[in-house]
Amino acid sequence: MSKEITSRSTDYSQWYNDLVIKGGLADYSAVRGCMVIKPYGFSLWENMRDTLDKMFKDTGHVNAYFPLFVPKSLFEAEEKNAEGFAKECAIVTHYRLKNDPSKKGALMVDPDAKLEEELVIRPTSEAIIWNTYKNWIQSYRDLPLLINQWANVVRWEMRTRLFLRTAEFLWQEGHTAHATAKEAVAETVQMLNVYADFVENWMALPVIKGVKTENERFAGAVDTYCIEALMQDGKALQAGTSHFLGQNFAKAFDVKFSDKENKLDYVWATSWGVSTRLIGALVMAHSDDEGLILPPKIAPQQVVIVPIYKGEEQKAKIDVKVQDLVKQLKAMGVRVKYDDNDNARPGWKFAEYEMKGVPVRIALGLRDLENNTVELARRDTKEKQSVSMDGLAERIVQLLADIQQSIYNKALAYRDSHITQVNTWDEFVNTLNEKGGFVSAFWDGTSETEDAIKEKTKATIRCIPLDNPQEEGVCVFSGKPAKQRVLFAQAY
Amino acid sequence: MSKEITSRSTDYSQWYNDLVIKGGLADYSAVRGCMVIKPYGFSLWENMRDTLDKMFKDTGHVNAYFPLFVPKSLFEAEEKNAEGFAKECAIVTHYRLKNDPSKKGALMVDPDAKLEEELVIRPTSEAIIWNTYKNWIQSYRDLPLLINQWANVVRWEMRTRLFLRTAEFLWQEGHTAHATAKEAVAETVQMLNVYADFVENWMALPVIKGVKTENERFAGAVDTYCIEALMQDGKALQAGTSHFLGQNFAKAFDVKFSDKENKLDYVWATSWGVSTRLIGALVMAHSDDEGLILPPKIAPQQVVIVPIYKGEEQKAKIDVKVQDLVKQLKAMGVRVKYDDNDNARPGWKFAEYEMKGVPVRIALGLRDLENNTVELARRDTKEKQSVSMDGLAERIVQLLADIQQSIYNKALAYRDSHITQVNTWDEFVNTLNEKGGFVSAFWDGTSETEDAIKEKTKATIRCIPLDNPQEEGVCVFSGKPAKQRVLFAQAY
Numbered sequence: 001m002s003k004e005i006t007s008r009s010t011d012y013s014q015w016y017n018d019l020v021i022k023g024g025l026a027d028y029s030a031v032r033g034c035m036v037i038k039p040y041g042f043s044l045w046e047n048m049r050d051t052l053d054k055m056f057k058d059t060g061h062v063n064a065y066f067p068l069f070v071p072k073s074l075f076e077a078e079e080k081n082a083e084g085f086a087k088e089c090a091i092v093t094h095y096r097l098k099n100d101p102s103k104k105g106a107l108m109v110d111p112d113a114k115l116e117e118e119l120v121i122r123p124t125s126e127a128i129i130w131n132t133y134k135n136w137i138q139s140y141r142d143l144p145l146l147i148n149q150w151a152n153v154v155r156w157e158m159r160t161r162l163f164l165r166t167a168e169f170l171w172q173e174g175h176t177a178h179a180t181a182k183e184a185v186a187e188t189v190q191m192l193n194v195y196a197d198f199v200e201n202w203m204a205l206p207v208i209k210g211v212k213t214e215n216e217r218f219a220g221a222v223d224t225y226c227i228e229a230l231m232q233d234g235k236a237l238q239a240g241t242s243h244f245l246g247q248n249f250a251k252a253f254d255v256k257f258s259d260k261e262n263k264l265d266y267v268w269a270t271s272w273g274v275s276t277r278l279i280g281a282l283v284m285a286h287s288d289d290e291g292l293i294l295p296p297k298i299a300p301q302q303v304v305i306v307p308i309y310k311g312e313e314q315k316a317k318i319d320v321k322v323q324d325l326v327k328q329l330k331a332m333g334v335r336v337k338y339d340d341n342d343n344a345r346p347g348w349k350f351a352e353y354e355m356k357g358v359p360v361r362i363a364l365g366l367r368d369l370e371n372n373t374v375e376l377a378r379r380d381t382k383e384k385q386s387v388s389m390d391g392l393a394e395r396i397v398q399l400l401a402d403i404q405q406s407i408y409n410k411a412l413a414y415r416d417s418h419i420t421q422v423n424t425w426d427e428f429v430n431t432l433n434e435k436g437g438f439v440s441a442f443w444d445g446t447s448e449t450e451d452a453i454k455e456k457t458k459a460t461i462r463c464i465p466l467d468n469p470q471e472e473g474v475c476v477f478s479g480k481p482a483k484q485r486v487l488f489a490q491a492y
Numbered sequence: 493m494s495k496e497i498t499s500r501s502t503d504y505s506q507w508y509n510d511l512v513i514k515g516g517l518a519d520y521s522a523v524r525g526c527m528v529i530k531p532y533g534f535s536l537w538e539n540m541r542d543t544l545d546k547m548f549k550d551t552g553h554v555n556a557y558f559p560l561f562v563p564k565s566l567f568e569a570e571e572k573n574a575e576g577f578a579k580e581c582a583i584v585t586h587y588r589l590k591n592d593p594s595k596k597g598a599l600m601v602d603p604d605a606k607l608e609e610e611l612v613i614r615p616t617s618e619a620i621i622w623n624t625y626k627n628w629i630q631s632y633r634d635l636p637l638l639i640n641q642w643a644n645v646v647r648w649e650m651r652t653r654l655f656l657r658t659a660e661f662l663w664q665e666g667h668t669a670h671a672t673a674k675e676a677v678a679e680t681v682q683m684l685n686v687y688a689d690f691v692e693n694w695m696a697l698p699v700i701k702g703v704k705t706e707n708e709r710f711a712g713a714v715d716t717y718c719i720e721a722l723m724q725d726g727k728a729l730q731a732g733t734s735h736f737l738g739q740n741f742a743k744a745f746d747v748k749f750s751d752k753e754n755k756l757d758y759v760w761a762t763s764w765g766v767s768t769r770l771i772g773a774l775v776m777a778h779s780d781d782e783g784l785i786l787p788p789k790i791a792p793q794q795v796v797i798v799p800i801y802k803g804e805e806q807k808a809k810i811d812v813k814v815q816d817l818v819k820q821l822k823a824m825g826v827r828v829k830y831d832d833n834d835n836a837r838p839g840w841k842f843a844e845y846e847m848k849g850v851p852v853r854i855a856l857g858l859r860d861l862e863n864n865t866v867e868l869a870r871r872d873t874k875e876k877q878s879v880s881m882d883g884l885a886e887r888i889v890q891l892l893a894d895i896q897q898s899i900y901n902k903a904l905a906y907r908d909s910h911i912t913q914v915n916t917w918d919e920f921v922n923t924l925n926e927k928g929g930f931v932s933a934f935w936d937g938t939s940e941t942e943d944a945i946k947e948k949t950k951a952t953i954r955c956i957p958l959d960n961p962q963e964e965g966v967c968v969f970s971g972k973p974a975k976q977r978v979l980f981a982q983a984y
């Protein structure tokens with residue numbers, strides 16, 4: 001199997017697919033629009049998931065698990081939410097197969113096993129969860145309820161991309177219930193900040209925090225907060241959302257609580273989620289034409305050691321040195337692999353680990369042993385140097401931290417140089433066409449203008465940044481008065 | 493809400509449901525046969541899952557994720573597997589809802605969005621996984637392939653019980669591929685031993701290892717290995733299975749590899765799984781009429797500390813002592829909670845933690861402070877004693893280990909006293925009716941006899957124990973010659 005990768009300049013989209021598949025992250029499956037997450041990709045997801053899970057628990061949340069299925073009558077209860085997801089729902093209608101009399105060995109859906117009420121496979125779980133919360137919440141003493149769920153969800157998509165847009169994907173969805181609007185908004189913002197912290201400090205990807213316009217809001221939310229990141233092709237990617245749901249779901253499912261004065265009121269809600277889509281963002285933001293570049297903090301392997309030798313005697317000498325180093329690194333919490341598989345040549349291994357984005361590669365041969373050195377190579381910049389074995393473990397730990405910071409800085413510099421203020425429609429269009437990235441422009445605040453701009457340029461309002469300055473201006477499209485600039489971009 | 497529990501002697505089945513619901517482990521949902529796993533229950537599952545996951549990784553396995561959906565044509569490829577699961581499959585037939593013109597606000601399945609090929613929601617993933625392995629395995633160098641998946645699966649059940657039998661449940665399923673039958677059998681046995689280790693040493697539940705008869709074998713397996721545990725009502729429960737699948741799936745999905753001599757052969761397979769059903773086993777094996785009894789090693793909370801005080805001044809003094817103890821316990825890896833919520837009285841808290849099965853409870857009031865003591869209570873035996881605060885943390889760690897062992901010993905004594913050798917049909921029936929447990933009896937080796945016994949007594953052959961002695965005997969039912977005793981029981 002060839003490991004050649006299409007270059008970004010030749011075909012960015014093919015480059016992305018090549019990386020995902022040849023880097024061992026995911027594979028297509030026999031099911032339309034569904035992917036297989038391969039072991040290397042899943043190990044990356046485990047690191048991301050475990051880090052986020054700890055952050056959720058540190059902010060007082062607990063995990064639970066709710067059913068995969070949503071009965072149609074519950075699904076339709078919150079009207080806007082139902083309307084928003086109705087067109088992309090997988091529906092279970094039957095609960096049994098039987099032998100197909102027309103074809104030996106074949107099965108067919110048993111028409112006698114039709115469900116009385118169809119079941120929607122959750123595209124998101126507000127409906128089933130709020131129907132449950134109804135039984136769990138009576139009094140202010142039951143609040144706040146701070147629950148998260150790690151789950152698979154299904155949204156039927158006509159055009160799919162590995163990780164970025166698949167019919168089934170893995171995610172977490174937080175669903176919280178509060179006594180006041182203020183507390184619920186504070187929770188919404190807190191979780192947005194948790195996401196931003198994770199994406200910036202673990203995934204090394206700078207984000208812009210903001211709120212969505214009505215057009216881009218989650219179906220059923222009062223406000224959708226988001227973090228937006230920029231990919232190397234100048235397109236934006238929504239990396240996480242946190243929704244203030246007001247009392248919409250409490251009203252749809254009749255969830256009331258009695259407050260300290262024994263007065264009944266509807267409960268206030270939030271929901272927030274990130275998904276395996278983040279892996280797509282990670283790939284597109286940092287990688288290069290030789291393969292993946294993974295931030296050390298979440299890389300499945302942080303360091304790989306490749307021995308270069310002829311014969312068992314040399315190998316034995318190298319083993320001794322390496323085993324000592326591996327032991328030191330593991331004690332310092334480093335994820336290290338010694339690849340002494342002798343079915344593959346060092347050059348092949350170098351290319352393989354470059355492809356897989358292992359942040360640090362160490363190679364050592366007989367000359368190194370004699371000189372008490374190793375060759376130390378970093379994946380992100382491809383710099384190589386010969387360094388002493390003395391103090392090597394400490395040096396590697398420091399290097400991993402440097403690489404993490406360096407990957408972030410690079411993405412930040414790119415992002416910052418791709419936020420362009422424009423004041424005319426020509427500038428707007430030219431910037432999108434020639435430079436890409438975020439375009440900061442005055443907008444008159446109407447959905448009509450937003451729709452018209454999307455129609456003409458495929459750009460949407462990614463967000464109204466938090467603490468956005470309010471200023472007098474003229475809408476870049478309609479020429480009508482505008483109160484603030486917002487960020488437009490083409491997006492994944 | 494009353495927390496009263498039905499006693500085991502009054503109604504064992506109701507006792508179980510009471511514990512699960514009032515103990516905060518799970519709840520019924522609006523979806524027929526599906527449960528909600530509540531935060532306390534999910535925290536227990538997280539501990540079980542994380543422990544098993546580490547064991548799987550320590551034995552060389554990696555995690556991956558495969559699609560929820562199995563296209564019908566793949567599902568039916570391995571004929572016995574398909575036949576075994578066809579009658580309990582949830583089937584997706586459509587991918588869109590639309591507005592129901594006959595009823596405002598209602599949705600209906602869009603008949604124009606019918607799938608060309610129906611999708612089965614995985615009841616188990618051999619089909620979708622082996623269809624993928626076909627692309628991953630070419631040569632002996634690709635073997636063994638040692639992959640596990642944590643996932644939800646759906647098996648439509650007419651009569652459901654929380655945790656024990658639900659339409660959707662959570663589980664892990666290992667799927668491995670090997671170059672030889674010998675390696676695959678060794679893997680099957682290795683994973684059986686991993687399960688036995690986990691269930692005995694973490695869940696404190698003794699198991700019998702054995703193989704299933706053809707009647708009870710996994711659909712599509714050559715051999716099914718199992719571990720069987722005994723519940724307090726004398727019924728058996730299958731706690732985990734590990735299957736040697738031979739080349740059945742490799743043949744169904746045409747998965748061949750070239751060996752070192754470049755000869756093509758079908759790949760050998762195993763699969764193995766345990767599920768949230770284990771939580772049901774845990775509850776039924778150890779708990780009593782006051783609530784759950786959880787083994788310390790997997791209990792969400794191992795120690796709870798309840799202060800007894802009047803007024804803030806007393807509380808402040810207690811706080812100082814407790815905070816010091818909590819810090820010490822946490823440093824020793826103990827999961828400890830200080831419950832100083834002043835909305836609930838100590839007596840209410842005692843009952844609540846008894847219900848939830850927290851292994852150790854510490855209470856302390858002003859007198860204790862003066863005497864430098866605390867009251868130390870263990871959940872399993874309900875023994876209480878006043879002990880010194882000196883060396884308390886070490887004492888607690890030792891106590892947790894003692895409780896773990898003691899719970900196991902109790903379950904073992906019960907299990908061992910409920911394996912009864914019988915030699916006549918009368919003894920067989922009487923033992924089942926009057927004593928329950930495992931009945932060790934000669935069996936003629938035929939499915940007909942097995943079926944007839946099941947028909948008459950509801951007892952099935954739970955397993956043929958590993959290393960079962962071969963001896964001459966007479967079948968307890970048919971009177972025909974028999975080569976060995978096997979273990980019968982009524983089972984969950």
Ligand SMILES: [Zn+2]
Pocket residue numbers: 418435
């Ligand atoms: Zn540029």
Ligand SMILES: [Zn+2]
Pocket residue numbers: 910927
């Ligand atoms: Zn008994």
